[in-house]
Amino acid sequence: MKPLVGLAREEARKQIVIWFKGHDLMGEVKPYRHAVGHSYRSHVPIEPYYTDQWYVKVTDDKLKGEALRALSESQRQASDDSSFNAKTLSGQDAKEGNGDAGLEFTPDRYAKTFQNWHENIRDWCISRQLWWGHRIPVWVKRWAVETKEFGDSWSKFLEFQSEHGAGQDLQRVAEHVGNQWVDSGCTAAVRYPDAKTFEEYVCVPPSDDEEAIIQKLSQEGYIQDPDVLDTWFSSALWPMSTMGWPDDTPELEKWNPTSVLCTAREIITLWVSRMVMFNRYFKGGDLPFKDVFIHAMIQDGHGQKMSKSLGNGVDPMDIIHSHGADAMRYTLTKMTTQTQDVRLPVDMVDPHTGETFTPDYVTASGGVKVAAPIQERGGKKMVSSYGIASGKEKATDEMPAARNTSEKFDEGQKFANKLWNAFRFAFASLGELGEPNADFGLEQSNATLADRWILDRLGKTIDTVDKALANYAFADYATALYDFVWRDLCDWYIEIVKRSLSETPSQQRVLVTCLDASLRLLHPVMPFITERLWAALGERVPSDWRGVHGLNLEASDMLITAAWPKAGASLSDESAEENFEKLRTIVEAVRNARNAYKIPPKQQVEATTQAPGPVSQLIFETRYLTGPLTNCKGCGVGPHIDRPAGSATVLIGDVTVYLHDVVDVETEKARLEKLLADKQKQVKTFEGRLSNKKYVDNAPAHLVQETRDQQAAAIKELEQVQQQLAELG
RNA sequence: GGGCCAUUGGCGCAGUUGGCUAGCGCGCCUCGUUGACAUCGAGGAGGUCACAGGUUCAAGUCCUGUAUGGCCCA
Structure with a gap:
């Protein structure tokens, strides 16, 4: 084989064949398909080539062992790896403090990735034959x-x-x-x-x-040495070198270790692990950070990972262009769930017309589905982002680049719009504000159920938000605020107070408090619109006009520096919540009936209501609320009310509302029969459960009792419906 | 080959330790809207929770297997 030494590989291959032929050893030459890796950039076959390289002995206990011992005790998997028992860098047994057991992953399953990788780690080749990078x-x-x-x-x-x-x-x-x-x-x-x-x-x-x-x-x-360092070697030093290391700088002192690193799961081994090893090695066992949050990855509409080199990604600037920065941030926050992947179906914006459309797709190399480089609509052409990213096409005046967009961001955009309009309404309808009063409690005012309810909801929202943020549950954070602002504040509270707001100081106070707190809570996800609204609120409402007992809202010129709201226990009002939910159910049932009867929303209907004593009292006291929300005129409420002739019956548990003079026998029959079928199904479900002896014997007593109560209620309602049907004939 | 994740109404997602009649946004249907908002309001339809077994009084939730898709490592 000596003649082959020193030959280029292509030449050597030919010579091998000649050599075999020369020694009469060649059996056959035939073509066959094989799978040789090719460079994704230059597309040439990848050949083994033996050279000297630089390695870091990461298998050493000072690196691998320190990384493993960094993992919090509760996240460690059972392991026989001796690293967990070894001494620490400082010569102590591994224990709390100084970085040992201080590293925590969210979601915690990723701790497994970290541990598994370190337990099977091999020495790390850090030299690269590239132009770009830190030269060795x-x-x-x-x-x-x-x-x-x-x-x-x-x-x-x-x-x-x-x-x-x-x-x-x-x-x-x-x-x-x-x-x-x-x-x-x-x-x-x-x-x-x-x-x-x-x-x-x-x-x-x-x-x-x-x-x-x-x-x-x-x-x-x-x-x-002509080689450069592996990019991850340089990156491993990031928590230190960006803070001035190896000098002892104030920045290094303050920010290393830092609180949280936020990254993608594919980075756990490449970057997170290396930072932990290096930081502990160079800084006496200190961690670079304490929490690692691994976020979900956005895939395209076909379930493919978005990638710059594939060209199927979305430029955030495109989304900002179509939906705005706040809408994008809000929606991305809402997409940040604890799962691994989320899909983002991507559409395109026609640069000629501004219309959104779904592009034509082609299959690119590697079987990846991408938007065709050139898209054609109405006889006009445009270039897709894949066309540009792949270098296949260039944008021209006749054939401009088309931006991407996605209707997923509509939610954020609509929410921003809703928020804006809620404030617009408030500014227009608030009326004259009385004397400033920094010390305001509901107990000293004539606050209504609605006031107490919305403050209860605000307090609970703050709790939910705080918990969500502490657990890196960002989707829950965004959802809680969406529900509070849109569902509770706009759909219910503002609808209730809009007629009386301008001359009711307690309502003004409560609304302003809710608006102020909402801005503080929303600022991290919608910084621009909330800061703008904060300024407007500042012009309209003095700072000592905001907040109530249990919720102190400190003044601040800028929202970004405003204190985070803290909800006191006194905001909580369980009875307000319970009563309000009851009224909400009644309102919704009446609206449902109005719809079934096709009663125009503007047409006021007279109504009488039958309900047990305390509930009657509640309904009577809150007629200011239920009346407008259902557009009904109350003509009496009490425990003994007979069905007026010609009225439709709305059953809500132990409450019955009669809508006068709307009855159309056929409609009412159809409606009640549907209700009857529902109730029968319910009764059957509960009956089935209770007739199961094993359930009654084994399930917790309170659950069995609950089922019994439900069954009794359902039977009662069933009988009522049957009675109503009988009356109709 | 090993590991992790996902599979819930047309689409995108929630569903905490197994326990009310499985939720949300978009879309869809009906009705409405001259003063916060058509980027709106009210109401509605639509799901045997991928499949097959198992555990349990009880499974979307726990266990086993299968299928499909995604990612990481080798």
């Missing part, structure tokens, strides 16, 4: 052994060898060989790779003398 700060000089002109290092090397004996490991005696470079602060190593060669390596650390040393090295014929 090592200078090397080679001598042929025959010349015997290696100076200091060589004699020390021989000395060391004679003392410790010769052997494979002695070819890399590194630290043991001091020389002039070591004396000036460098690290040096020598190597004796084969019988003819002697090499000396000098690593130059950053220092004031760095320039001078490098100059001297060059003068003496040392050459810098």
